[in-house]
Amino acid sequence: MILTDLNDDERMLSDALSRFAEQELAPAMPGHLERHEFPAELVRTFGEMGYMGTSYDPDYGGGGLGTRGAAIVAEILARTEPSFAAIFLCNSAPCSLISRYGSDEQKRLWLQAANEGRMVASFGVTEPHGGSDVANIKTTAVQDGDDYIINGMKLFSTNAGTPTHGFSTVVAITDPDKGAKGLSSFIVPVGTKGFSVGKRASKIGWRFADSVELYFDNVRVPAGNMVGNRGDGLRQILTVLSIGRVLMAATALGLSRRAMDLAKAYGKDRKLFGKSILEHQGLAFPLADILTKIHAAELMVRHCACLIDANRPFRNETSMAKLFASELAVEAALKAIQVHGAYGIFEEYPVSGLLGEAKVLEIAEGTSEIQRLIISRELMD
Template identity: 70%
Template structure:
């Protein structure tokens, strides 16, 4: 574990205590039932952890991406699905924090920091997948309002009892292509705005992911985020920051995989000694421990770049790619350590495979990360 500032050390201690005292015993039932843990998320938010990264002027802790990454890692070491609720709220909140008006921050970011609501991110569409620029949801100017029509998919946190708003990117000038996209914030309860029903997933089991529907949704111009045409660069920036939190979640998951492997392996004996003394299992776990050390350094470095205002897109892609692959590898090795027990659903290690695989897909698939990184070859 790398050194922390005094504020970070206090944050780590507090979040670890919350996980130990309130989450560890309660979350397995929510995971089995694919049931959003409303009261636990509310309690977590009321302690101010949802606002870890944000400006104290709006109720945040001011600890930036580095602080948020610490929270995501600690949550994932307890339950990656709870970390997913945190990181998926961070995307819409960060969009408003970085590009929104003071009025928008007062109306939406402050309640997030106070734990009164969470947000969802509306970018991906049924036909588009990773092609963020190929968006069909439209927003047409009508006097002092905009009228939104279209749909989004895979919007996590939407439709839950704490869902207060969604941020949405839409086409406002079709003739300008990617430069004709604009971001908006749409409050829950706006006429014509609705969400679909959540479906069971192999990971993020209680972090609901649904479709968003915009049926001629009328919103005032004050809910436009930034200038018209800035939507794509805003979304790409927020996605790049989100990759740090996905990587931190992968790091926490890998630590959980090691925790479970050690706990089981110490008590399991074969041929007269602990199974952790057999090189066939010990060496693969040594590789995971090495990866954990590397991922921690990468997460810390990427977060520093974001918080210092330096270029960060390529580094966050490398970090997300590495840490998400580490998470999958660690999960598979944890199941292997558990042997036949690892294939049963009630084995804690078994659920890590699905949780880890999600991390290779969200906030840009591994293939997308390689495309971003490979551009360095031609720079």
């Protein structure tokens, strides 16, 4: 059964976050977007209000609302500003890793700090030669007594190097002779000797959610910073990525709704041949198709979140939701720009930035091709 009705706690979350988005987030976004500047103070406020920890255990400072709650947060943020939603998304991956597989000490030290807004986290998985092949990792972690020494580098680590960055979770090879079963996950605190970040790069989307390279030069961390069991890294990462795809889909859903908000607001007032352009079927019918797909995407997101929260299998479903919703976001952004005509290509109109934001969602957390590969494997079962 697909559950779409919000319970009382979810409704309170939605109402409170919508007010925050309208009153605090929306007015501040244009300046940060123009400067490609990480909104550190807003991120701190957002975290201190408890939104970063929406899905996690209240014993560790979380809100206890599970994946359904996190999906609500991602959607509302993206409907206001997708780049801010990206900060939430990329904090969720390392926190989900610790929440699912970490020790009680790790949860109290790192997860609780992130849940309470004292810091944000980043994820270190992708490497230059690996890309979509997450098992093809070269970063190493060699045991030395009670410590591990990490060497290597990671790409595209969002939230790292920002004023509120507290730690990164990193996947590295601990047992080279075991192949994909020789990977393990570690928590690396900011300030650890030999751990550094590269310069931030400008992107077509996630414009102020900084994404950088991570460098590990003989980085020594205690064995107690290993998350879960040695050799479980690949299984952990694949699970966390699958959960993240629901939040990606929720973000794409929010972006699609923002695109339609902007298209309707502009289209109602724009006259062509004596009537609103939305009364012309050439534009109205494609928008009707997008609205229909938005409804379908919402059902997919909610269903996947319910599967995860019920501890039922979810990998194929989350890939379907991410594939469908992210491609919808691109379609919605393109059509919203088209509704604006020539104005849609000028940066002073918010709609102009949506296409880059949508395209990032098609690529991050696994490209559309990877999602189709995962889904197609069901044909062989």
